[in-house]
Amino acid sequence: MNLKNRNFVSINDFTREEQLYILSLAQEFEKQPVRNILESRVVATLFFEPSTRTRLSFESAVSHLGGKIIGFSDASSSSISKGETLKDTIKIVSNYCDLIVMRHYLEGAARYASEISVVPIINAGDGANQHPTQTMLDMYSIYKTQGTLENLKILMVGDLKYGRTVHSLLMAMSQFKTTFFFVSPRELMMPEEYKLHLQKLNLSYYEHTDLNEFINEADIIYMTRVQKERFSDPLEYEKTKNVYILRSEMLKNTKPNMRILHPLPRVNEIDVEVDEHEKAYYFAQAQNGLYVRQAIIASVLGVI
Ligand code: CP
Numbered sequence: 001m002n003l004k005n006r007n008f009v010s011i012n013d014f015t016r017e018e019q020l021y022i023l024s025l026a027q028e029f030e031k032q033p034v035r036n037i038l039e040s041r042v043v044a045t046l047f048f049e050p051s052t053r054t055r056l057s058f059e060s061a062v063s064h065l066g067g068k069i070i071g072f073s074d075a076s077s078s079s080i081s082k083g084e085t086l087k088d089t090i091k092i093v094s095n096y097c098d099l100i101v102m103r104h105y106l107e108g109a110a111r112y113a114s115e116i117s118v119v120p121i122i123n124a125g126d127g128a129n130q131h132p133t134q135t136m137l138d139m140y141s142i143y144k145t146q147g148t149l150e151n152l153k154i155l156m157v158g159d160l161k162y163g164r165t166v167h168s169l170l171m172a173m174s175q176f177k178t179t180f181f182f183v184s185p186r187e188l189m190m191p192e193e194y195k196l197h198l199q200k201l202n203l204s205y206y207e208h209t210d211l212n213e214f215i216n217e218a219d220i221i222y223m224t225r226v227q228k229e230r231f232s233d234p235l236e237y238e239k240t241k242n243v244y245i246l247r248s249e250m251l252k253n254t255k256p257n258m259r260i261l262h263p264l265p266r267v268n269e270i271d272v273e274v275d276e277h278e279k280a281y282y283f284a285q286a287q288n289g290l291y292v293r294q295a296i297i298a299s300v301l302g303v304i
Pocket of ligand 1: 050051054125263264265
């Protein structure tokens with residue numbers, strides 16, 4: 001399969017078959033993550049918003065494959081702070097590298113960049129819209145823990161309005177006959193456009209404000225942080241930030257195969273004692289990001 005020079009801005013940019021191909025490549029990179037296949041290749045990481053996992057796992061992925069990194073983790077150290085536009089920044093940087101990985105606070109910024117850039121753009125998160133590489137590592141984690149992607153029951157908890165990871169995960173998993181349970185405060189419910197998408201596919205989804213309502217039915221519990229940075233009203237954030245806290249005692253009647261995922265960072269929504277529970281998978285999930293991002297980089301650069 002040839003994915004060379006393709007942008008990865010939305011999870012929908014890759015077909016189901018292409019996504020499964022990336023997951024199969026990730027399995028190979030997990031077996032052998034150190035390979036010298038990016039010699040003389042340069043990857044730019046442009047992060048206009050903070051990140052730990054996404055930026056560092058991309059940079060680690062490139063380093064393990066023998067490539068070089070340029071870029072910034074804080075746009076205030078770039079000429080954006082002097083008033084340079086995103087358009088000019090992308091035009092310039094795309095002449096210095098073979099691939100751009102970009103996180104931006106504006107929805108649609110990655111798509112806009114892909115229309116300007118002469119090299120492929122990988123979206124590392126654009127506002128509350130999408131985080132497609134996170135979704136690929138979430139799918140990889142689901143496959144590894146469940147042995148399949150088909151016919152699963154996924155409980156999404158927390159900030160379903162602003163959480164970009166749940167938006168792209170819903171789009172991806174809707175290809176595999178998933179049943180969705182949405183648990184959120186009323187202010188942070190899953191946006192209508194995503195529910196309409198499920199309705200069009202005749203997929204079942206259920207909404208509730210009580211976390212205990214569906215917890216024992218789920219194969220995957222996908223916890224999310226309330227996205228403080230997206231709130232215009234700090235009081236709204238204060239009202240919703242600690243509504244759901246997953247604790248060990250809540251897991252006693254959950255399915256044996258159930259695993260807890262979280263894109264991280266966590267604030268309060270998973271009690272730290274859950275970290276030792278056999279069903280906690282979120283730290284392994286973050287590690288999976290390395291292999292999945294190696295698979296994406298190698299595919300887009302055509303070095304597979
Ligand atoms: N999951 C995720 O995107 O984490 P970072 O914000 O640390 O990159």
